[in-house]
Amino acid sequence: xxxxxxxxxxxxxxxxxxxxxxxxxxxxxxxxxxxxxxxxxxxxxxxxxxxxxxxxxxxxxxxxxxxxxxxxxxxxxxxxxxxxxxxxxxxxxxxxxxxxxxx
Numbered sequence: 001x002x003x004x005x006x007x008x009x010x011x012x013x014x015x016x017x018x019x020x021x022x023x024x025x026x027x028x029x030x031x032x033x034x035x036x037x038x039x040x041x042x043x044x045x046x047x048x049x050x051x052x053x054x055x056x057x058x059x060x061x062x063x064x065x066x067x068x069x070x071x072x073x074x075x076x077x078x079x080x081x082x083x084x085x086x087x088x089x090x091x092x093x094x095x096x097x098x099x100x101x102x103x
Contacts, residue, residue: 002069002070003046004047005045005046006046006069006070007043007046007055007069007070008043008045009044009046010069010070011043011044011058011062011069012044014062014064014068014069015044015062018062018063020061022037023040023041023044024036024037024040026040026058026061027040029061030054030061031057031060033057035054043058055069
């Protein structure tokens with residue numbers, strides 16, 4: 001079963017992959033009802049109550065299907081969802097290690 005935190009994390013990862021750097025920018029892009037940064041923050045952190053319309057609007061802006069925010073029993077592997085975030089984390093870790101040895 002997918003939790004609100006899972007959905008929020010999926011949205012956050014997809015937002016960053018889409019090049020939308022801030023929660024405020026994503027909120028402003030939602031149509032027909034833009035929402036504030038605080039609302040996006042609550043969604044991405046698994047808090048608050050939001051409607052399915054909000055999820056569909058977010059999916060539209062992120063150019064994905066709303067089902068991409070949910071983890072199904074058939075596709076329980078989260079690797080693809082976290083792939084970009086892990087790659088980014090690995091690159092930063094490597095750069096930090098390199099910087100240690102340059103000093």
